[in-house]
Each structure stands twice: as C-alpha cells, then as structure tokens.
Amino acid sequence: MRLINNNHIPQNYEQMEDRELVHLFRKKDDQQAFRELMNRHQAKVYSYIFSMIQNREIANDIFQETFTKVITKMDDTYNEQGKWIAWVMRIAHNATIDHIRKQKRFVDVTSSYDEESKTDFYERLPDEDSIGQHEKLELDESTSSLLKHIGNLPEEQRTVVMLRHYYEMPFKEIAELTNVSINTALGRMRYALINLRKMFDEEHEKEQSNL
C-alpha cells in the first residue's frame, strides 16, 4: 500500500536510495523525501511491531512513537554512515520490547533447551486465551495462522524470526540489534523453527481429526 498522497512524489524520489532521501529530509527539510521513506518501509516496520505485540491499537501507538522518535532524533543521533532502516528498526524494536516488558503481558516461554525447568516447551506454553487476542484484521487465513503461531513463540525467538523474514536482516545484524552473540541469534532461530514446526504439526493433526 502506498500512501494516499503519494501521487505527487516525483519519480526520481522513487529511484533514490534511502541515504539520499534521508539527506534531503535532514538537510533540506524535504517532506517528499520523508514520504518516500515511509512508503518504502512503513509496512515492514508496522508488521514487525504488530507481530510482536499482536494488538492493533498498541501496535498503532508504538508505530507512531517509533516514527515520532525517528523524526525528532534523526538530526541528533542518526549517523548517515549506517543503514537508515536498521536504525529505524532498532528504535521500533526497543519501543516494542519496552512495551512488552512494561506490560508483562507475555509469559516467558523458554524453549526445550532449558534443562533447569525440565519441562517440555508445550507444557510451558500459556493458554491461547491468555495470550493477547488476535485483532480482527483483514488478513488472509494463512497469514493469520502464521501470525498466531509466531505470536506463541517466546519474545526473543519471535524477534529473530520477524527481523529475518520481514527485513531479511542477516543474523549478524540481528545479533547486534538484540545485543547477543551471532551463535545465540542462530540458536534462537533454530528453536523458533523447531517450535513452529511443532505448532504446524499440531494444527495439521487437529485439521485431520476434524475431517
């Protein structure tokens, strides 16, 4: 989806790289450049936030908070040497994690490698009802089902999955963003895939039994 007023974005803006647009917005207060940046990245940023929060209103608030920070901090803290979107994602990630920690909505579900608890992953999964109810979004069934499963993943696994799949962020960058080693980031991805496989299998079994 492009922004409603995007019909007056000159074509050359669409051909520009992020850093050029950022430069135009920062130095010349070029609103069209910012509009183009929003067009390019807003859906991915919003998807990340929404998939982490699973609540439309809160996702809207965090999305707005993220871009308000982006607008006000771009002159002070953004270094044009780095990728702009990685910087934006860091803000979005921090805002999302802050919210999750404040609300303590999510029960910490560590994956099966946790030997201390000696419990299976599914034994530690909270009831679906206790997890934030999915908003009734106009999403197709497969996306909705995927998001539901992703929402059941522990926060740190969900973060890696979303950053990798929405942003195709290399694991090295994910590790930097989440302040962990690359091995930990890879491990989280591995457990996320194992957990998702179990969830899909279970869903498939349910469907089979209903038939």
Added chain:
Amino acid sequence: MSKKENQSITYIYNEMDPSEKLEFERDLENDSNLLIEVESFKNISEKLFQLKCIHPPAEISDEILGRAETLHKKHSSSIGSRYMFAAAALIVIGLTSGVFLLNSSEGSTENNTGSAMIGSTESQLNNTFPVNVLSEQPAVVSSSGIVRSEVNAIEPWIDENDVIHFYDRFRADNIATIDSMFHHSYQKLTPVTDPSQSVSIQRHLHLTGSRR
C-alpha cells in the same frame, strides 16, 4: 547451542561461506537425520516467507507525515538556533580576544617599535634638526643653527622599507646647513655591540644622508 547445530540455519538462510557450504552438503549426504532436519526447516522457512506485510492504518501514516512537517522543522530550528547561539558566542569570543590581542600587540608595538620609531624619529630629528624643521610651519635655519620659520618646511617621508627620506625636501640653499646637521647626528650614532639584540625588532628606522 553449538556452532555445528546452527549450521543448518546458516545453510538454509544462505549465510555460509562457499567452503563451509560444500563441507555441510557433504555432511548432509552422509547424515540422514541432518538432512531431515534441514528439509523440515526449509519447509517452515518457506511458510514464513509467505508472511505478508501488514500496513498501518492510512490515518496513522498521514498523522506521522503531518508530524514530520511540524516536528522536524521545530526540532531542526531548535538545533539551528543552538548552533546559531554557539556560532554567535564563538564570534563574540573571537572578536573580543582579537581586539584584546590587537590592543596588546599595538601597545607593545607602540612601546617597542612604533612609538619608539616615531618617537625616536621625531626626537632624533628634533635633536638632530633644530626646532620646526619637520613641522609644517615655514622654518629656516639660521647661521647659529636655529631654524627660522621662513624656510620651507621639510616633510620627510617614509618608504615601504621604513627608510625615512628627506633629501628631496631640501632647498638648495639649505644644503650646507642640513649637511652639518647630518654630521652632528652621525656623531651620536654608536656601533652595535650585540647584533642579536636587534634581531627581534621588526621595524627599523634608517636614516639616510645621501643627497642627490
């Protein structure tokens, strides 16, 4: 989590070195369990790649764009005014210190060279030449060495090398008198004993006595 276990992830997400990839593919051929794991991961990963982006509500995007116009302007103008203030402060400090330095250097120059030069020039000339020789008042040197006012004023000039010239200011009938003055003034010159002392002096007074 060992590095070996994570290799299936780096393999399916194509983050392996070519050599590592070759080695891992060799392992896959020999290890059926590893092959099953990689295939199942690939399967889940493909499902994840089907995830579609969720767009924010249009009104939220518009609100952000509206904020971008006002907030960024306000923020950059506040930053601009901060920089302006800093720049203004810097200029004021610079000017103040510049003026201070200039004053002090002028003072010292006046004390050491300029005033000494002018002062000494005048005093020497005054000493060398009788009264009013340098003044604009008409003066004439009498036989007793006293300058009378009828004589045309001598207006010496200093060239760019700080050499004072007055040879072209003399009237022919005063030459003898001026010559005697020169001789008198030469007697006051003392030889330089320590040339290093005058090294730092930037401006010098050169008295020339040549006549054309």
